[in-house]
Amino acid sequence: MTAAPGLRGRHDAGRGRAPEGGPNPEEAAADKKRGRIGQLLVLPGFTFLLLFFAAPVVVLLAMSLYTKAPGAEIGQFEPALQFSNYAVVLREYWDVLVRSFAFALAATLAALLIGYPMAYLVAVRLRAHRLLQGILLVLLIAPFFSSFILRTQAWKQILADEGPVVGVLRALAVLPEDGRLTATAFAVVCGLTYNFLPFMTLPIYASLERLDTRLLEASGDLYASPMRTFRQVTLPLSMPGVFAGTLLTFIPASGDYVNAALLGNNRDTTMIGQVIDSRFFRVVDYPGAAALSFILMVAILVLVMAYIRRFGARNLF
Amino acid sequence: MRAQPRTDRLNDPALRALVRAQSATRQAAAQPTRRALLRGAGGLGLAGLLAACGTGGTGGGGQSAAAPSPAADISDTDKAVNWANWTLYLDYDDKTGTYPTLVEFEKQTGIRANYAEDIDGNDSYYGKIQAQLSAGQDIGQDIITLTDPMAGRIIRQGYTQELNHANIPNLANLLPSLRDVGFDPGRRHSLTWQSGFAGIAWNKEAVPGGLRSVEDLWKPELKGRVEVLDEWRDTVGLIMMQNGVDISGNWTSDDFDAALATLEEQIASGQIRQVKGNSYKEDLVSGDALAVVCWSGDITQLNFENGDKWEFVIPEAGGTLWSDNMMVPIGSPRKANAEKLMNYYYEPEVAAAVAAYVNYICPVDGAREAMEKIDPSLVDNPLIFPSSEDLARTKVFRTLTAEEETDYGSRFQQAIGA
Numbered sequence: 001m002t003a004a005p006g007l008r009g010r011h012d013a014g015r016g017r018a019p020e021g022g023p024n025p026e027e028a029a030a031d032k033k034r035g036r037i038g039q040l041l042v043l044p045g046f047t048f049l050l051l052f053f054a055a056p057v058v059v060l061l062a063m064s065l066y067t068k069a070p071g072a073e074i075g076q077f078e079p080a081l082q083f084s085n086y087a088v089v090l091r092e093y094w095d096v097l098v099r100s101f102a103f104a105l106a107a108t109l110a111a112l113l114i115g116y117p118m119a120y121l122v123a124v125r126l127r128a129h130r131l132l133q134g135i136l137l138v139l140l141i142a143p144f145f146s147s148f149i150l151r152t153q154a155w156k157q158i159l160a161d162e163g164p165v166v167g168v169l170r171a172l173a174v175l176p177e178d179g180r181l182t183a184t185a186f187a188v189v190c191g192l193t194y195n196f197l198p199f200m201t202l203p204i205y206a207s208l209e210r211l212d213t214r215l216l217e218a219s220g221d222l223y224a225s226p227m228r229t230f231r232q233v234t235l236p237l238s239m240p241g242v243f244a245g246t247l248l249t250f251i252p253a254s255g256d257y258v259n260a261a262l263l264g265n266n267r268d269t270t271m272i273g274q275v276i277d278s279r280f281f282r283v284v285d286y287p288g289a290a291a292l293s294f295i296l297m298v299a300i301l302v303l304v305m306a307y308i309r310r311f312g313a314r315n316l317f
Numbered sequence: 318m319r320a321q322p323r324t325d326r327l328n329d330p331a332l333r334a335l336v337r338a339q340s341a342t343r344q345a346a347a348q349p350t351r352r353a354l355l356r357g358a359g360g361l362g363l364a365g366l367l368a369a370c371g372t373g374g375t376g377g378g379g380q381s382a383a384a385p386s387p388a389a390d391i392s393d394t395d396k397a398v399n400w401a402n403w404t405l406y407l408d409y410d411d412k413t414g415t416y417p418t419l420v421e422f423e424k425q426t427g428i429r430a431n432y433a434e435d436i437d438g439n440d441s442y443y444g445k446i447q448a449q450l451s452a453g454q455d456i457g458q459d460i461i462t463l464t465d466p467m468a469g470r471i472i473r474q475g476y477t478q479e480l481n482h483a484n485i486p487n488l489a490n491l492l493p494s495l496r497d498v499g500f501d502p503g504r505r506h507s508l509t510w511q512s513g514f515a516g517i518a519w520n521k522e523a524v525p526g527g528l529r530s531v532e533d534l535w536k537p538e539l540k541g542r543v544e545v546l547d548e549w550r551d552t553v554g555l556i557m558m559q560n561g562v563d564i565s566g567n568w569t570s571d572d573f574d575a576a577l578a579t580l581e582e583q584i585a586s587g588q589i590r591q592v593k594g595n596s597y598k599e600d601l602v603s604g605d606a607l608a609v610v611c612w613s614g615d616i617t618q619l620n621f622e623n624g625d626k627w628e629f630v631i632p633e634a635g636g637t638l639w640s641d642n643m644m645v646p647i648g649s650p651r652k653a654n655a656e657k658l659m660n661y662y663y664e665p666e667v668a669a670a671v672a673a674y675v676n677y678i679c680p681v682d683g684a685r686e687a688m689e690k691i692d693p694s695l696v697d698n699p700l701i702f703p704s705s706e707d708l709a710r711t712k713v714f715r716t717l718t719a720e721e722e723t724d725y726g727s728r729f730q731q732a733i734g735a
Contacts, residue, residue: 071719071720072719073470073473073474073719074470074719074722074723075443075447092731096734153599156599156603156605157603160603160604160605161542161603161604161605162603162604162605163603178540178541180541180605182605183541183590183591183605262596264591265584265587265590265591265734266584266589266591266592266733266734266735267584267585267587267734268734269734270734270735274734274735275735277735278730278735279730280444281438281440281441281444282440282726282730282735283723283726283727283730284440284443284444284723284726285723285727
């Protein structure tokens with residue numbers, strides 16, 4: 001995520017390579033060698049993915065079609081092709097699935113609104129103050145130094161009914177007398193936003209860090225208002241960061257269950273991750289849990305593909 | 318069970334790793350037989366891959382695997398016993414970082430005891446060990462401690478070894494009410510570790526009038542400040558008893574439905590803030606929860622740590638009584654050592670020492686007299702040594718069939734939004 005400042009960065013970002021000359025035998029041999037080394041370099045990653053991603057996915061898919069034999073013990077299922085497992089869990093948990101994506105979307109937008117200005121401040125405004133920039137950057141990453149669950153738990157304490165935040169909000173009549181913050185959908189979205197904020201901020205920072213401020217000056221010289229400069233220069237140049245940030249926030253947020261479990265209630269905040277957990281460990285319905293996991297995976301894939309088609313592609317690389 | 322780890326607990330990861338490494342070398346000495354290995358890895362290839370997910374028993378082209386057979390006992394040559402239990406569930410000395418009763422056991426018998434606070438949920442622990450148990454493998458533990466319904470399940474599935482009562486003479490000290498339980502008649506496979514009540518508790522300052530019944534939890538002034546347990550036997554059980562149902566008797570699906578409807582209604586109206594496991598204790602401390610359906614020992618512990626703030630009662634209509642049970646898993650090669658340990662903890666003096674620390678119901682006859690010497694203030698604590706009237710007001714759930722358990726568990730999870 002480090003990027004060289006100044007001119008070089010601009011060349012890195014977006015500009016195409018110089019057109020190549022005709023084929024040359026020496027180069028072709030070198031290319032071939034590079035190709036083999038490339039293959040070799042890919043091998044560890046490929047093996048890892050095969051073992052820890054592809055194989056489990058196949059198992060998951062198989063498991064999602066298992067069926068319960070009549071009179072079988074809890075946790076015992078037989079291999080089968082029971083496609084109705086999918087229909088059953090979809091019918092039962094459609095609302096939860098939609099809610100999970102809605103929460104994830106809300107958290108992604110909130111993280112973008114909070115994260116972008118933060119990244120801009122650190123990457124562009126404080127460019128001349130190296131020390132301050134460094135300190136703020138460390139602060140951005142600091143939440144990662146402590147446990148995810150502990151941080152969420154801390155939120156619970158801060159937002160508790162008898163806590164200072166709720167007290168002040170009640171006194172200001174922002175919250176009704178019996179109003180509260182924890183155990184609400186609002187708290188869950190806040191928790192998601194907070195916990196995934198660094199995933200949004202850091203990629204945006206990385207792309208803004210390479211922003212050539214002379215372009216902003218040029219834009220001003222051409223009588224563009226600051227707003228217009230932002231819209232037509234800064235924002236487009238930082239799009240790769242925004243794009244990566246939104247994906248890195250949305251995808252884990254939609255499958256998260258810690259925030260909903262700790263900050264939510266049992267009425268209108270349940271997320272799909274909680275359901276998968278409860279189907280797997282509580283009800284011991286492995287096929288149902290597997291089907292739900294698979295649905296979640298496919299749904300995320302579809303949403304992300306649609307997003308990439310609409311906005312991305314160019315921004316991905 | 319149901320206890321949260323305290324921060325002052327022996328939680329040093331390095332120490333834990335050391336203990337784990339030790340037990341690993343010991344396991345290596347006790348190589349599983351080739352057949353057991355084959356059985357474990359065999360069957361459906363995919364199921365083998367998913368071993369951790371507990372699909373054992375799906376192998377062999379769909380036919381149910383035969384019950385595994387017990388491991389050969391090497392207790393005489395391998396003087397060790399490994400015990401998996403819940404957190405905060407054995408007397409612990411902060412200063413020395415040891416469990417005094419366990420140290421005494423090692424001194425008396427020369428058997429090295431490895432104690433692990435490995436269990437933080439019946440369901441999740443079952444998920445962890447089921448595949449290995451179904452293959453008859455050694456899970457690295459010689460005693461595991463699980464709550465009644467789960468104990469019943471693994472005994473039914475043939476995942477436990479039959480105890481040799483000749484090695485446990487102190488079995489005679491088991492409270493008569495616990496001798497014959499539905500899931501294990503005659504206690505041939507299990508022995509009670511501790512028991513507890515599920516009942517109701519409230520913040521004495523915020524609810525000066527106190528509560529007497531489950532119905533009182535639905536008072537308007539407690540709206541949004543009530544939490545109930547995510548174990549359906551306790552929460553739905555208490556509501557069923559409020560409805561006049563005997564949960565140990567032959568109740569029907571309708572009785573369950575009626576109680577579940579009450580629960581759903583109170584969740585939907587916002588009366589119930591959250592349905593929780595152990596973590597309801599934090600909400601009692603923070604004040605988010607003012608009244609709860611909860612476990613007896615927890616309240617004693619909370620009052621001890623935070624000043625005498627809460628009060629626990631068994632509801633007028635009755636509470637539930639649960640127990641955690643020690644069992645020897647099928648693959649354990651150290652059953653005789655395990656039996657020695659069980660026998661040791663049924664000495665009244667030892668049981669009293671444990672009870673003084675964990676504050677749950679002590680299942681050992683004579684421990685009350687022994688408690689006089691340890692902590693006289695606890696002798697009359699009704700949550701450790703309950704009166705016969707209290708015991709009469711509590712019930713144990715009748716044993717459910719696999720279908721019933723799945724069905725009720727599933728409907729409860731749906732009712733609480735998961």
